[in-house]
Structures are given as structure tokens and as C-alpha cells.
Amino acid sequence: MAAAISLKLRVEGMDCGACAVKIENAMKRLPGVSDIDVNYSLQSLSLVVDEDRTSRHAIEAKIKALGYAPVDPSGSIASSLHDDNRDVTESAWWSSSKGRLVIGTGVLLMLAFAISDVEPTWSNRAYTAAALIGLLPIGRRAFAGAASGTPFSIEMLMSIAAIGAVAIGAAEEAAVVVFLFAVGELLEGVAAGRARAGIKALIDLVPRTALRQSGSSVETVPVEDILVGDTVIIRPGDRAPSDGTVIEGISEVNEAPVTGESVPVGKEPGSKIYAGSINANGELRVEITRTAADNTIARIIHMVEEAQGSKAPTARFIDRFSRWYTPIAMTLSALVVLVPPLLIGADWFTWIYRGLAVLLIACPCALVISTPAAIASGLASGARRGLLVKGGAALETLGKIKTVAFDKTGTLTSGHPLVTDIVVIAGTEAEMLAKAAAVERGSSHPLGAAIVAETERRGLNIPQAFGGGIATPGKAVTARLKSGFVSVGSPRHAAEQSDISDEIKKRIEALESQGKTVVVVSEGKHLLGLVALRDEPRPDASDGLAKLRALGVHAIMLTGDNARTAAAIGSALGLEARAELLPDAKLAAIAAYKSDGPIAMVGDGINDAPALAASSVGIAMGGGTDVALETSDAALLKNRVAGVAELIALSRATLSNIWQNIALALGLKSVFLVTTLFGVTPLWMAILADTGATVLVTANALRLLRFEFKS
Known part of the structure; x- marks a missing residue:
């Protein structure tokens, strides 16, 4: 007894939703076949089959009988990228x-x-x-x-009419109608091929071979042979064969193919490299962290494919409508043939001719493809710009968003503290900062790391600490320098060790009122100065929020941080801030806003998971991370706040395109229907009401591939 197996086929010639429906209906009638998934935009068919009841040969024969060509895609280029194996080559x-x-x-x-x-x-x-x-x-x-x-x-319909x-x-x-029908079907295929070009372009980003280093030898190997832990060499001008971490070398890398970010990103040991990114100058040695089948490009491809295969609400409505539309149109055609001759004695030849023309006009292809063509183009356009949307439903909903809720840390802010203010009490600013860095050097605490980073950024020489720092949890870190013992600690700890003047206390309170964390640097019992730090807004946050406001979308900040810090960040960015929200309170806030209209939640995809799931659309920030690709309904690979506005604008453009397509399809049919009933439209023109409309609808949808956000 054979067990049920999963079968995947590429189906050549399947270029529209009507084609997919025919194949799906045919597969449903075969015994032992289940879990049928037909994706016309990718020309793919996947199903589960019990081979004791239906053989693979029977499935392929049924597909061929419908006029399509089933192809075994094993061994294709795409198979090295992900498990949706299929041939990606286009024949003439x-x-x-x-x-x-x-x-x-x-x-x-x-x-x-x-x-x-x-x-x-x-x-x-x-x-x-x-x-x-x-x-x-x-x-x-x-x-x-x-x-x-x-x-x-x-x-x-064509056969009956001809x-x-x-x-x-x-x-x-x-004869002319048959020829024009064939031309129309060919043009549909060409247009559908162009719509699939976005996926092919992504596949082509990854090289087919890589330079793998083993000891002192370097060999060229197929990219699918690279394993996690292998070391590869990426020369200037080469594309990264898979995701990895730089272990040697310094260079700039163009990540635009992956994230849409046009500015090259500096890479050094410890930096992440994404598959498909282009090395600009220096040679890099990279340790592979993901295989070709699981790298960033492969997962983006897989996500876009799944999204294109899913149906948006409008598409589902059109499908339901078309099931009734075609029989009604055929009934109308019969009435056109029968009613005038029987009721008023009109000429049979004339009205049979006109009825056949109505039959050709009734073909539903243009209407059926109007929505999925726009959705597929919108999804592909977004993916090319680092805007990933997981399905047509999410893409449609984004255009209707009234409110966008942002998490604070890591979303509106950089996610780590930065030095914002330095107050010198004794000595010079450079001396005080260098001594603080000497104490904090080697510390894993975010505040200490920020002080060291600021000192290094200024190019200051950091003194040597003897014996390492001694930490008093929650209070201070102390180390012995050449000049004596230096401490970096909280204002409360400093007040316990020495007197702090009222003027310094007021300065500390003023800085803390701005949502900043203040540490006191002291040497022995003498205060050297204050260092204020805060998780600052992202450089693009203000501009990104301004773009949202320009779209008429209300932005709020929901954070678990303290009210003082939230108010300071909210004031700096000019948006409403709600602070000290526990997860339950965040969910309640989302629900309240959702009652007034669709709301999007933007977060880092980790601690915001409940709120992301509860919102109308969850948007994850993160440049190509697992979280960005696998959490929420959409992801911003550019890792920029402005990407939220771009997503909404893309969605609105897609929704507009859908309604244009529906108007084109139904409008052209309506015009031809009227002219046919008045005897103006010959048969050969009637076929253009469908094939012509299908080509126009597809061409209009392809305009989304050139979508550009205008702020």
C-alpha cells in the first residue's frame, strides 16, 4: 500500500485565474487527491495524492487534457534556493x-x-x-x-460562438475570431511572464557558484553545496552566495538588492552579510550561517510566492461574482438569440449573430484577473523595495489604515542609549569622558558601552585601568587609574559618597525630566562631571512620521517605558505617547483604536508579538532578520520608519489599480454589449472585449512594478 505523497509540478500555459480554477476543479475530481494549491502567478501546482487511488501519470494526463503542460522542475536553478522547486527559464x-x-x-x-x-x-x-x-x-x-x-x-464560450x-x-x-482568441491568449501569457519577472530577478541575485575556503585551498563549488559553518571568500564585485558573518576583511557592501537601501553599508569582522548583496571593494572572508535553501533571498522568495498565491478579499469576491456572472451572461446570450425573433418576428440570422457576439463578450477572464494581477504586481514591487507583505489581504488592509501604533524601543528609537549631554564639574570634558570610559571599558552594560563608544568616536585616548572595574550592582562601577580611583555611578550613589551642590542637583533633575539617564563621574570624593544618556529617536523617525501625517494617518506611541521618557520622545517626534503599558494594556489600547477603524502596529517583532497579532496589520521592523521575515503581516527590510508610509502608499496605489482594472473589464464589456445589441460590433471585435480587456488589465497592473513613493 503506497502512502500519500506530496507532489509539486510546474504547469506551463497557466496564466490567469480562470486557468487555475479549471486545474483545481479537475484535481478535486480525482480520487485520493487533497490539499490542492494552484498558483497561476507562479505556474505551480502542489497537492497530496494517494498513489494507490490516482497515479502521477493520471494527474499529468488530466492537466494535459486541459491544454497545459506539466513539468517536473527538479534540478532547476530555483531548487537551490528553496523547496518550491520549479524551472525558472522562459521559452521563446x-x-x-x-x-x-x-x-x-x-x-x-x-x-x-x-x-x-x-x-x-x-x-x-x-x-x-x-x-x-x-x-x-x-x-x-x-x-x-x-x-x-x-x-x-x-x-x-469560444467553441460555441465559432x-x-x-x-x-x-x-x-x-476564422478571424479563432485567430484573435489565440493571439489574446498568447498576449496574456507574455504579460503574466512579465509579472513573474520579479521572482526571477530575486532568484538571479544569488550566484550559482561560490569560492569555498578549506584550510589553505580555495575551490569553486555550486552554491547549493555550501553548508553552515563553511568559509567563503567574497571578492570585490562578487555577490554573497548566502547569509553569513564576516570573520576577516573590511569593505562596503551594497545591500540594495535585499533591503532596498541604496547607500552601501560598511562591513567588518562580526558584521552580517545577506545573500545577494554585492561586495564593493575589500575582500571578505565570511562564515556561512544559512544554506542556500534557507538564506534571506530564499525566504523572501518563498514569502512573496505564498503571498501572491493567497487571495485578497476583493479577489475572493470577484471569484464568487464570476461564478454567477458567466451563467447569467450565457442566459443573456440565449435571450438575445430567441426573444426578438419569437416576440417581434425579427431576423433569426441577425439575432443569432448578435447572441454569439454577446457570448464572446461574456468571457470572464479580464474580470477574474483584475484583482490578482494588481495584488501580485504590488507584492513584487514592494519586495523589490524592501517592503514585504504576507498576502493580498494584508496589502488591501494597509490602504485602509486609520491609525499606526509604534512601539518605542528599537522602533522609533535606535534601541540602545547614546550620550546626549556632558556636564563638566572639574577638569576638562575630554579628561572626564576618557576616565569614565576607562572605568566602563569591558563592561557589558548598555550605558557603559555607550560611554566607551562616544569616547572612541571622539578619538580620545582612554587611560589604562589597573585590575579592572569593580561593580556595585545598581550603584556604580569603580576602577583604579593612574590618577586614583574613579567611579561612574548613579546620582544617589554619588550623593552617599560626597556632597552634591543644589545647582548640580537641579541640573540632574532637569536632564532626568527630559527622559535621560544621568550618571555621575567622580574621582575619590570629588565630582568630575555628569554624563546624560538616552535611547534617541532614529534619524529617520521624524521624517517617517511626517510622511504618515501627510497621508492622513494618525500615529501614536505605545510603550512599557516610564512616562517621563515616553513623553520626552513623544514630544521630540510630535506624536501622542501612552506609557507604562503592560502587555494587557497594550492589547486594550489596540482594541480601542481598532473599533474606530483599521490599525497597524509597528514593533520589533519579539516582545510586541501579542500587539502585532491583535492589530489589523502587524508590521515588523528589522533588516532581514528572522523576526522581520517570519513575524507579523508585513516587514520593513530597510529598517526605517518611513517604510510604514511607503507600505500604506503602495497599498493605496494597489487598491486604486484594482478598481481601475475592474472598471476597465466591466466598462469595456458594457460598451461592446451595447454596440453589439445595436448591430455595430462584428464577431471579431467582440472577442476583443475579453482578450483586449485582459491584456489592458494586466498591462495596467504591471504599472505597479514601477511604483515610487511620493512624499
């Missing part, structure tokens, strides 16, 4: 089944034209032959679809 249009149909029907049409020109009496027979021969593959797909649970397919046209003597128009 003339070698595809749709291309061959265009060429074949075109040749038949030209032959019929030539025959009718040479022997006019044979004209009708020549065009009839051209129409019926060209219709054969379309008709086979129509009846295969009907047998598999999709009776109202575009191929069925055969009907031949029957009433309009063979010439029938």
Missing part, C-alpha cells in the same frame, strides 16, 4: 503551445484568404476549414474542462 513565445496555436491559426487564415482570392466560390469552405481546424485544440480543452467540473470556461458562426454562414468571421 513561438515555441510555446500558445505560440504554436497563433502561428497555426494565422497560417490557416492566410491560406483561406489566398484560396478565396484565387477561387471566390471556395471562400466559405476555406474559411470554415480554417475556423474548425484552428478550433480543434480549443474545443478539446473546452470539453475536457466541462468533464472536469468547469463547464463555463472561456474555451467553451461553431455557431460557421453554422449561420459567417465562416470568415469565425
Whole structure:
């Protein structure tokens, strides 16, 4: 007894939502087949099959009968990047089944034209032959679809219309309609291929080979052979083969392909490297931390693919609508044929002709593809700019956001304290800061690390401490320097050791009222000065919040930090701040704002997980980290506050594009319907109401790939 297995196939020729529906319906009718996932934007089919009940051969045969080509993608370029194995190469249009149909029907049409020109009496027979021969593959797909649970397919409508046209003597128009239908399907495929170009571009970011170092030898190996812990060499101009950590070398790296950040980022030992980033100058030795199948690029690809495969609310509505739309349209076509001749004795030929034209206009492809084409382009456009959205539902919701709630630490602020003020009491500023750094050097405390970093930034010489610092938890750190014992501690500890004048106390209170932490530097019992530190706002925070306000979105800060610090940061950034919120209080605040409209929560994706999940859309900050890719509904790889406004603007552009597409699809059909009923539209133009609209809708959706945020 064979166990159920997972099967993944690439399905060539599947270029629209209607194609995916046909394949899904066909798979549902096969015994032992479950967990069906069809993604037309990626031309992929995945399912679970019990091979005792349905063989793989039967599945492939059913797909072929519908007019598509199932392909085993194992061993493809993409397989080295992630487990959605598939071939990513695009064949030339003339070698595809749709291309061959265009060429074949075109040749038949030209032959019929030539025959009718040479022997006019044979004209009708020549065009009839051209129409019926060209219709054969379309008709086979129509009846295969009907047998598999999709009776109202575009191929069925086409077949009925073409055969009907031949029957009433309009063979010439029938042949032209078949040819135009083939051209329209080819153009759909070309447009869909362009929409898939975003994924291919991401795959191409990762080199196929890498320079792996083993001892003193260096060898070129396929990128999929690199293992965690291997050391690779990245030369100037090379792309990183996978994620890793720099262990030797200093250089600048262009991370724009991954994060969208255009400014090169400095790298040194200990720095992270992302797959696909480009080394600018110095040679780097990098220890690999992720395999090719699990690196940042692979996970971005996987996330975008899953997002493109998911249906947005509008897309689900259109799908439900189209299930009723097509049968209603076919009923309308029948009424157009029957009612005028039966009620008022109108000419049968005229109204059969017009009814067939209505049948062609009724094809739902343009309407069905209107939403997913825009969503797929919006998701791909965002991914290329470091804005990752996990699905069409989140992308749609972002455009409707009324309020954005920010966590403070690590989101609006840098996440670590910086020296903001230095008050000298005795000696010089440089001497006092250098002595404080000498005491704190080697300390793991964030405040001590910030003092050392500021001293090094200023290029000051740090004195040698003898014996290391002695820490008194919660009070001070003391070390012996050449000049004597120096302490860096809290104001309370300093007051216990020596007298602090009222003037210094007032200065300490003033700094603390600004949300800053103050430490006192003293030598023996003599005060040398004060150092104030605070987790400062990100450099781009103010600009990012201004962009949100320009979009009409209200911003608030929800933090568990103390009220004084929250008020200071909120005042500096010009936004409402709610402080000292425990997780339950944060959730209550989110719920209150949510009752007034959709709210987005922006956090670091770790301690904000409950609030991120409770919001309408959770947005994680983080430059390519696991948290940024795997937590929440969206992630900002640029790690900038301005990315929130860019996400909302992209969503609004996508929503606008969706409604433009729906208007194009229904508007063009409405115009052609009216002109058809008045006898203005011939059959060959009626087919343009669908194929033409489908191409226009897809082309309009592709404009989102060039989306640029305008502040």
C-alpha cells in the first residue's frame, strides 16, 4: 500500500485565474487527491495524492487534457534556493503551445484568404476549414474542462460562438475570431511572464557558484553545496552566495538588492552579510550561517510566492461574482438569440449573430484577473523595495489604515542609549569622558558601552585601568587609574559618597525630566562631571512620521517605558505617547483604536508579538532578520520608519489599480454589449472585449512594478 505523497509540478500555459480554477476543479475530481494549491502567478501546482487511488501519470494526463503542460522542475536553478522547486527559464513565445496555436491559426487564415482570392466560390469552405481546424485544440480543452467540473470556461464560450458562426454562414468571421482568441491568449501569457519577472530577478541575485575556503585551498563549488559553518571568500564585485558573518576583511557592501537601501553599508569582522548583496571593494572572508535553501533571498522568495498565491478579499469576491456572472451572461446570450425573433418576428440570422457576439463578450477572464494581477504586481514591487507583505489581504488592509501604533524601543528609537549631554564639574570634558570610559571599558552594560563608544568616536585616548572595574550592582562601577580611583555611578550613589551642590542637583533633575539617564563621574570624593544618556529617536523617525501625517494617518506611541521618557520622545517626534503599558494594556489600547477603524502596529517583532497579532496589520521592523521575515503581516527590510508610509502608499496605489482594472473589464464589456445589441460590433471585435480587456488589465497592473513613493 503506497502512502500519500506530496507532489509539486510546474504547469506551463497557466496564466490567469480562470486557468487555475479549471486545474483545481479537475484535481478535486480525482480520487485520493487533497490539499490542492494552484498558483497561476507562479505556474505551480502542489497537492497530496494517494498513489494507490490516482497515479502521477493520471494527474499529468488530466492537466494535459486541459491544454497545459506539466513539468517536473527538479534540478532547476530555483531548487537551490528553496523547496518550491520549479524551472525558472522562459521559452521563446513561438515555441510555446500558445505560440504554436497563433502561428497555426494565422497560417490557416492566410491560406483561406489566398484560396478565396484565387477561387471566390471556395471562400466559405476555406474559411470554415480554417475556423474548425484552428478550433480543434480549443474545443478539446473546452470539453475536457466541462468533464472536469468547469463547464463555463472561456474555451467553451469560444467553441460555441465559432461553431455557431460557421453554422449561420459567417465562416470568415469565425476564422478571424479563432485567430484573435489565440493571439489574446498568447498576449496574456507574455504579460503574466512579465509579472513573474520579479521572482526571477530575486532568484538571479544569488550566484550559482561560490569560492569555498578549506584550510589553505580555495575551490569553486555550486552554491547549493555550501553548508553552515563553511568559509567563503567574497571578492570585490562578487555577490554573497548566502547569509553569513564576516570573520576577516573590511569593505562596503551594497545591500540594495535585499533591503532596498541604496547607500552601501560598511562591513567588518562580526558584521552580517545577506545573500545577494554585492561586495564593493575589500575582500571578505565570511562564515556561512544559512544554506542556500534557507538564506534571506530564499525566504523572501518563498514569502512573496505564498503571498501572491493567497487571495485578497476583493479577489475572493470577484471569484464568487464570476461564478454567477458567466451563467447569467450565457442566459443573456440565449435571450438575445430567441426573444426578438419569437416576440417581434425579427431576423433569426441577425439575432443569432448578435447572441454569439454577446457570448464572446461574456468571457470572464479580464474580470477574474483584475484583482490578482494588481495584488501580485504590488507584492513584487514592494519586495523589490524592501517592503514585504504576507498576502493580498494584508496589502488591501494597509490602504485602509486609520491609525499606526509604534512601539518605542528599537522602533522609533535606535534601541540602545547614546550620550546626549556632558556636564563638566572639574577638569576638562575630554579628561572626564576618557576616565569614565576607562572605568566602563569591558563592561557589558548598555550605558557603559555607550560611554566607551562616544569616547572612541571622539578619538580620545582612554587611560589604562589597573585590575579592572569593580561593580556595585545598581550603584556604580569603580576602577583604579593612574590618577586614583574613579567611579561612574548613579546620582544617589554619588550623593552617599560626597556632597552634591543644589545647582548640580537641579541640573540632574532637569536632564532626568527630559527622559535621560544621568550618571555621575567622580574621582575619590570629588565630582568630575555628569554624563546624560538616552535611547534617541532614529534619524529617520521624524521624517517617517511626517510622511504618515501627510497621508492622513494618525500615529501614536505605545510603550512599557516610564512616562517621563515616553513623553520626552513623544514630544521630540510630535506624536501622542501612552506609557507604562503592560502587555494587557497594550492589547486594550489596540482594541480601542481598532473599533474606530483599521490599525497597524509597528514593533520589533519579539516582545510586541501579542500587539502585532491583535492589530489589523502587524508590521515588523528589522533588516532581514528572522523576526522581520517570519513575524507579523508585513516587514520593513530597510529598517526605517518611513517604510510604514511607503507600505500604506503602495497599498493605496494597489487598491486604486484594482478598481481601475475592474472598471476597465466591466466598462469595456458594457460598451461592446451595447454596440453589439445595436448591430455595430462584428464577431471579431467582440472577442476583443475579453482578450483586449485582459491584456489592458494586466498591462495596467504591471504599472505597479514601477511604483515610487511620493512624499
